[in-house]
Amino acid sequence: MKILPKPPFFETSVKNYIYGDAVLEYAMAVDAAAAKYDIDAIFIAPYTEIRRICDQTRRLMVFAPYMDTLRPGRGMTDILPEAVKAAGAIGVLVNHCERPMSLTQIKKTIERANELDLITFACADSVAEAKAIAQFHPDIINPEPTELIGTHEASGMEYVRETLKAIKDLYPDILVEQAAGITKSSQIYDFIMAGNDGAGSASGILKAADPYALLDAMVQSVRKAKDDLKIKKDRRDSHEDCP
Amino acid sequence: MKILPKPPFFETSVKNYIYGDAVLEYAMAVDAAAAKYDIDAIFIAPYTEIRRICDQTRRLMVFAPYMDTLRPGRGMTDILPEAVKAAGAIGVLVNHCERPMSLTQIKKTIERANELDLITFACADSVAEAKAIAQFHPDIINPEPTELIGTHEASGMEYVRETLKAIKDLYPDILVEQAAGITKSSQIYDFIMAGNDGAGSASGILKAADPYALLDAMVQSVRKAKDDLKIKKDRRDSHEDCP
Amino acid sequence: MKILPKPPFFETSVKNYIYGDAVLEYAMAVDAAAAKYDIDAIFIAPYTEIRRICDQTRRLMVFAPYMDTLRPGRGMTDILPEAVKAAGAIGVLVNHCERPMSLTQIKKTIERANELDLITFACADSVAEAKAIAQFHPDIINPEPTELIGTHEASGMEYVRETLKAIKDLYPDILVEQAAGITKSSQIYDFIMAGNDGAGSASGILKAADPYALLDAMVQSVRKAKDDLKIKKDRRDSHEDCP
Amino acid sequence: MKILPKPPFFETSVKNYIYGDAVLEYAMAVDAAAAKYDIDAIFIAPYTEIRRICDQTRRLMVFAPYMDTLRPGRGMTDILPEAVKAAGAIGVLVNHCERPMSLTQIKKTIERANELDLITFACADSVAEAKAIAQFHPDIINPEPTELIGTHEASGMEYVRETLKAIKDLYPDILVEQAAGITKSSQIYDFIMAGNDGAGSASGILKAADPYALLDAMVQSVRKAKDDLKIKKDRRDSHEDCP
Numbered sequence: 001m002k003i004l005p006k007p008p009f010f011e012t013s014v015k016n017y018i019y020g021d022a023v024l025e026y027a028m029a030v031d032a033a034a035a036k037y038d039i040d041a042i043f044i045a046p047y048t049e050i051r052r053i054c055d056q057t058r059r060l061m062v063f064a065p066y067m068d069t070l071r072p073g074r075g076m077t078d079i080l081p082e083a084v085k086a087a088g089a090i091g092v093l094v095n096h097c098e099r100p101m102s103l104t105q106i107k108k109t110i111e112r113a114n115e116l117d118l119i120t121f122a123c124a125d126s127v128a129e130a131k132a133i134a135q136f137h138p139d140i141i142n143p144e145p146t147e148l149i150g151t152h153e154a155s156g157m158e159y160v161r162e163t164l165k166a167i168k169d170l171y172p173d174i175l176v177e178q179a180a181g182i183t184k185s186s187q188i189y190d191f192i193m194a195g196n197d198g199a200g201s202a203s204g205i206l207k208a209a210d211p212y213a214l215l216d217a218m219v220q221s222v223r224k225a226k227d228d229l230k231i232k233k234d235r236r237d238s239h240e241d242c243p
Numbered sequence: 244m245k246i247l248p249k250p251p252f253f254e255t256s257v258k259n260y261i262y263g264d265a266v267l268e269y270a271m272a273v274d275a276a277a278a279k280y281d282i283d284a285i286f287i288a289p290y291t292e293i294r295r296i297c298d299q300t301r302r303l304m305v306f307a308p309y310m311d312t313l314r315p316g317r318g319m320t321d322i323l324p325e326a327v328k329a330a331g332a333i334g335v336l337v338n339h340c341e342r343p344m345s346l347t348q349i350k351k352t353i354e355r356a357n358e359l360d361l362i363t364f365a366c367a368d369s370v371a372e373a374k375a376i377a378q379f380h381p382d383i384i385n386p387e388p389t390e391l392i393g394t395h396e397a398s399g400m401e402y403v404r405e406t407l408k409a410i411k412d413l414y415p416d417i418l419v420e421q422a423a424g425i426t427k428s429s430q431i432y433d434f435i436m437a438g439n440d441g442a443g444s445a446s447g448i449l450k451a452a453d454p455y456a457l458l459d460a461m462v463q464s465v466r467k468a469k470d471d472l473k474i475k476k477d478r479r480d481s482h483e484d485c486p
Numbered sequence: 487m488k489i490l491p492k493p494p495f496f497e498t499s500v501k502n503y504i505y506g507d508a509v510l511e512y513a514m515a516v517d518a519a520a521a522k523y524d525i526d527a528i529f530i531a532p533y534t535e536i537r538r539i540c541d542q543t544r545r546l547m548v549f550a551p552y553m554d555t556l557r558p559g560r561g562m563t564d565i566l567p568e569a570v571k572a573a574g575a576i577g578v579l580v581n582h583c584e585r586p587m588s589l590t591q592i593k594k595t596i597e598r599a600n601e602l603d604l605i606t607f608a609c610a611d612s613v614a615e616a617k618a619i620a621q622f623h624p625d626i627i628n629p630e631p632t633e634l635i636g637t638h639e640a641s642g643m644e645y646v647r648e649t650l651k652a653i654k655d656l657y658p659d660i661l662v663e664q665a666a667g668i669t670k671s672s673q674i675y676d677f678i679m680a681g682n683d684g685a686g687s688a689s690g691i692l693k694a695a696d697p698y699a700l701l702d703a704m705v706q707s708v709r710k711a712k713d714d715l716k717i718k719k720d721r722r723d724s725h726e727d728c729p
Numbered sequence: 730m731k732i733l734p735k736p737p738f739f740e741t742s743v744k745n746y747i748y749g750d751a752v753l754e755y756a757m758a759v760d761a762a763a764a765k766y767d768i769d770a771i772f773i774a775p776y777t778e779i780r781r782i783c784d785q786t787r788r789l790m791v792f793a794p795y796m797d798t799l800r801p802g803r804g805m806t807d808i809l810p811e812a813v814k815a816a817g818a819i820g821v822l823v824n825h826c827e828r829p830m831s832l833t834q835i836k837k838t839i840e841r842a843n844e845l846d847l848i849t850f851a852c853a854d855s856v857a858e859a860k861a862i863a864q865f866h867p868d869i870i871n872p873e874p875t876e877l878i879g880t881h882e883a884s885g886m887e888y889v890r891e892t893l894k895a896i897k898d899l900y901p902d903i904l905v906e907q908a909a910g911i912t913k914s915s916q917i918y919d920f921i922m923a924g925n926d927g928a929g930s931a932s933g934i935l936k937a938a939d940p941y942a943l944l945d946a947m948v949q950s951v952r953k954a955k956d957d958l959k960i961k962k963d964r965r966d967s968h969e970d971c972p
């Protein structure tokens with residue numbers, strides 16, 4: 001059975017900015033921050049590091065960046081879903097903008113992942129794409145606002161609200177995460193407060209002057225947003241109790 | 244500095260026939276056979292298993308099944324050469340028939356591998372392809388005789404001799420390995436005796452009734468061929484000494 | 487301004503079953519049948535035949551089987567939208583199952599076609615795909631029921647009604663055409679009567695014993711369905727007038 | 730039977746810089762220049778213009794920019810070799826840098842073209858690629874000196890001589906054409922005088938201030954080089970006659 005990350009969650013990856021032991025070191029720092037603030041954290045790891053990270057961390061939810069849909073057998077260079085799972089991954093990215101998929105491939109990848117109880121984390125590039133990909137009911141959608149590149153923050157929040165509503169209108173149980181262009185912990189806080197289930201950053205952290213300090217601040221922001229949302233909810237609930 | 248496998252060598256892989264712990268178990272058996280018969284063995288491992296196999300074997304020469312040519316940075320789903328090397332791989336397949344490359348990509352992959360001292364193992368599909376790919380001077384060429392599918396053994400040996408000669412005429416230092424369609428240890432012996440630097444089998448072993456017995460017999464055949472070639476050479480040398 | 491085919495319409499193509507003069511001959515027969523029964527007919531033509539067919543037919547709506555999204559400039563082997571339009575095509579296929587597109591490519595192709603007033607005819611492979619592709623608002627959707635291969639007619643009609651409803655619920659102005667597996671003129675009649683805006687056949691006609699007779703019968707079926715739908719509507723209207 | 734262009738020949742294309750009637754107009758100008766200077770000229774035309782150009786020119790050797798290798802049958806979006814030939818093309822580009830092919834695809838495309846007597850015009854990106862592609866024995870090789878971008882003319886001539894020698898050493902009957910970065914008629918003259926069988930330009934002409942004047946000057950340069958080579962040869966022959 002799949003156990004989805006508990007919202008609000010944090011997500012990060014290393015892409016190929018770092019490799020080898022540096023990936024493990026970063027993964028352990030994310031694991032430590034997740035434990036410190038009691039927040040679920042998704043870590044998308046290069047294939048070669050998945051197993052070691054799974055072995056040496058305790059709380060991380062390790063995802064593969066892609067998988068093929070073949071079944072055990074031939075396929076010298078393909079990424080076998082069973083291999084990704086056996087290495088310890090519990091989820092997989094679908095349709096990352098650097099590896100775009102056809103509709104049929106998206107459908108098959110999500111079906112294959114469901115078969116193995118792998119969590120599906122699908123990327124979309126615009127409002128229309130977010131609505132399109134939601135039809136296949138992945139577990140998480142990350143509507144990367146490519147449309148927004150070069151625009152200011154206000155329209156950013158508008159895009160965020162529009163994609164969030166479009167997805168939840170269709171399937172309220174799909175988790176929505178924002179991750180594009182995040183470089184500050186305050187953005188993490190704002191996105192969670194706006195109703196997103198998760199927020200994350202990859203290059204924003206890895207290219208920062210002090211990546212570990214920023215990582216800690218970002219995970220702390222998820223925690224703070226979680227607490228503030230609870231306070232708001234409690235207040236609302238107590239008001240509702242008033243006659 | 245690259246240290247190439249010492250001919251005659253053995254080569255195997257699991258493609259995606261098995262995954263997870265079964266890959267490690269098989270790799271350890273290949274490692275044991277390589278030690279037992281004192282033969283170099285190349286093991287092409289799925290990305291997710293490279294590091295663990297490198298950590299838990301002693302003699303295996305572990306290769307990745309493919310790599311991209313990007314440099315550290317972006318590339319969520321790409322296979323970074325530095326990542327493959329950091330995981331312990333010392334070589335990489337180039338142009339496997341299931342992942343055919345353009346000429347430019349072949350050239351770049353070999354250059355990128357050379358930069359990191361990764362051994363390049365290139366596949367070719369016909370005599371013309373073997374001659375074409377030899378122009379880029381990979382370390383090893385595996386001229387998979389796709390042309391031969393459905394034909395009998397005799398023409399098989401003719402193809403083997405033709406590709407071997409074509410490659411060695413161009414670059415005598417390129418190692419030539421035969422691997423396609425090998426299901427018996429006697430074929431391993433015959434190919435080595437015919438002058439090839441290596442021979443191998445993947446599905447031939449994994450689909451056998453007793454894979455571990457066949458694996459042992461195949462590596463033993465490499466050893467026997469090596470010894471018999473030495474005897475032949477010694478005899479020839481001693482004859483040459485005769486006045 | 488785009489002028490869409492007037493429902494119910496007929497659609498056919500030759501894929502690569504025939505080429506050269508045979509394509510022109512077939513196109514002229516479709517043109518003649520369209521005129522005879524006063525039915526709009528879409529003809530998807532190989533690139534090399536688009537101009538000649540446009541020059542020598544009068545009623546056909548000629549579509550290209552694919553186009554790239556580049557703008558005039560480089561691109562030796564790309565299909566330039568402006569070139570397709572200059573040759574006389576008034577529409578283009580999007581996401582044919584033999585050339586599946588990523589979501590981003592679907593979006594861009596539709597936007598580029600709209601810019602040039604080219605009608606977009608998008609293919610989908612399942613109910614979920616039909617709903618996904620409808621998000622990008624193509625002019626026509628052909629939900630090829632790949633899911634149905636090997637199943638009987640009844641579930642075929644169920645699939646047809648499900649995709650039709652799903653698409654019209656989202657955008658009532660998207661035209662829906664059924665084309666997969668049609669080999670008899672009665673199927674054309676049934677699909678139109680079921681509410682589809684169009685129906686068509688390619689290999690079903692070209693592989694028939696007498697392609698020209700079948701072509702004529704199919705276009706006649708579109709006409710008959712159109713007339714019968716009108717009679718039904720008139721009756722309904724007159725009933726509504728009754729107090 | 731294939732009739733290859735008679736060296737020295739001229740070659741040009743429009744890529745996608747222009748489309749529709751402008752392509753025909755340009756093709757007719759190339760045809761006129763070819764007639765005026767009695768020089769064979771290859772014209773690589775967009776698929777949609779092949780037939781019309783073949784119909785309306787007399788001397789041009791029209792080539793397609795790419796073709797697939799499928800046989801008549803399915804293939805909605807594929808370029809059928811028979812269709813390209815039926816439209817009037819007598820040759821086809823292979824492995825253009827904007828549509829790089831695998832070794833297997835290069836081999837199959839050349840075999841398929843030979844089957845239909847279509848002339849094969851293969852592109853290569855470096856000396857090693859030129860030698861590699863020569864193994865498949867295309868009729869013409871265009872070794873685009875991508876390596877030279879940003880370098881000066883002298884090394885340009887060195888690259889030209891190296892690729893020319895490498896190809897002719899392997900197969901003296903392969904025609905060698907230079908085309909990359911040519912913007913002046915004097916370059917056309919120099920490349921022919923250096924021993925190349927052909928020379929050409931596409932964007933160099935189309936982006937010029939006066940394309941038609943430059944086109945005329947370039948074809949005239951081929952003629953002048955042809956005449957000057959003949960004078961040199963005649964002198965050499967008469968000297969050889971001297972005792």
